[in-house]
Amino acid sequence: MKQEYRLISSTPKPFVKWAGGKRQLLPVIANHVPKFERYFEPFLGGGAVFFSLVSQERRVKWFVSDLNSDLVLSYVTIRDRVKELISALELHSAYYSKNASSYYYKIRESNPKGQIDKVSKLIFLNKTCFNGLYRVNSKGKFNVPLGKYVNPNIVNKENLLAVSEILQSKEISIKCQDFERALKNASSGDFVYLDPPYQPVSETANFTSYTGKDFGYEDQERLFAKFKALDKKGVKVLLSNSKSDEIIELFDEFSDGIIEINANRFINSVSRKELATLNF
Numbered sequence: 001m002k003q004e005y006r007l008i009s010s011t012p013k014p015f016v017k018w019a020g021g022k023r024q025l026l027p028v029i030a031n032h033v034p035k036f037e038r039y040f041e042p043f044l045g046g047g048a049v050f051f052s053l054v055s056q057e058r059r060v061k062w063f064v065s066d067l068n069s070d071l072v073l074s075y076v077t078i079r080d081r082v083k084e085l086i087s088a089l090e091l092h093s094a095y096y097s098k099n100a101s102s103y104y105y106k107i108r109e110s111n112p113k114g115q116i117d118k119v120s121k122l123i124f125l126n127k128t129c130f131n132g133l134y135r136v137n138s139k140g141k142f143n144v145p146l147g148k149y150v151n152p153n154i155v156n157k158e159n160l161l162a163v164s165e166i167l168q169s170k171e172i173s174i175k176c177q178d179f180e181r182a183l184k185n186a187s188s189g190d191f192v193y194l195d196p197p198y199q200p201v202s203e204t205a206n207f208t209s210y211t212g213k214d215f216g217y218e219d220q221e222r223l224f225a226k227f228k229a230l231d232k233k234g235v236k237v238l239l240s241n242s243k244s245d246e247i248i249e250l251f252d253e254f255s256d257g258i259i260e261i262n263a264n265r266f267i268n269s270v271s272r273k274e275l276a277t278l279n280f
């Protein structure tokens with residue numbers, strides 16, 4: 001396959017560590033990115049693949065989205081109000097350095113209403129919580145304990161400014177929506193990268209808690225139907241998922257396009273196999 005894009009990992013980078021983030025798999029994914037004029041990524045998360053691609057000078061339109069409204073608000077805030085956000089994070093950092101534990105739990109329990117307070121809370125908790133993991137319970141409440149960091153980088157000013165600049169300078173649509181809605185207008189020649197919450201490979205390995213609503217097997221079926229519909233329209237699609245029996249069976253008709261990848265996942269620090277499925 002002809003490689004048209006180089007994935008680079010220089011700034012801007014993801015501003016949060018995200019469960020299932022694709023930073024470590026960028027070199028593998030890079031080999032499977034086709035030429036495109038419009039890019040869709042409806043399970044954006046930390047945006048590792050998006051940031052790598054958007055950093056390159058190309059006349060491309062970008063449609064990125066995620067169902068996690070706090071995460072999407074963070075992108076929008078970094079784009080529009082980055083200086084105020086940096087000031088708020090500097091305050092968090094100062095209080096945290098006085099008494100990490102009591103400040104962490106105070107902020108975790110807080111319920112801010114303003115945009116800057118909400119987003120600075122998300123980034124602060126992401127930088128200081130255990131494993132840098134975003135996880136919410138069924139009520140949508142963030143429930144991760146304090147992490148063991150000596151000197152967490154709560155305010156990565158340089159990267160926040162770089163992210164802000166790129167989000168302002170390119171033609172990028174950022175929305176909070178379900179993946180099906182996000183892909184309604186994808187058409188022939190577009191490239192779609194799908195990185196959904198993975199189908200669990202076992203009962204004990206089920207991380208799907210990115211939003212208050214779990215991504216169940218019916219959602220994987222919905223995603224497969226969308227994959228097929230996009231394929232029919234001539235859209236180029238690359239999809240990541242776990243190497244689980246359900247996914248292998250579900251995508252059986254695309255088995256020629258399935259690639260197996262070795263991945264080290266930080267959530268429970270095990271090495272396991274993942275799949276990438278493509279239709280081009």
Ligand SMILES: C[S@@+](CC[C@H](N)C(=O)[O-])C[C@H]1O[C@@H](n2cnc3c(N)ncnc32)[C@H](O)[C@@H]1O
Pocket residue numbers: 014018019020021022023042043044045046047048049065066067068177178179180195196197198210211215219
């Ligand atoms: C595996 S993560 C994406 C990780 C991302 N590729 C990265 O590098 O950080 C999956 C994302 O899908 C989002 N999500 C869950 N259900 C969704 C849905 N129905 N529609 C759109 N996004 C959804 C989650 O909020 C989460 O951010």
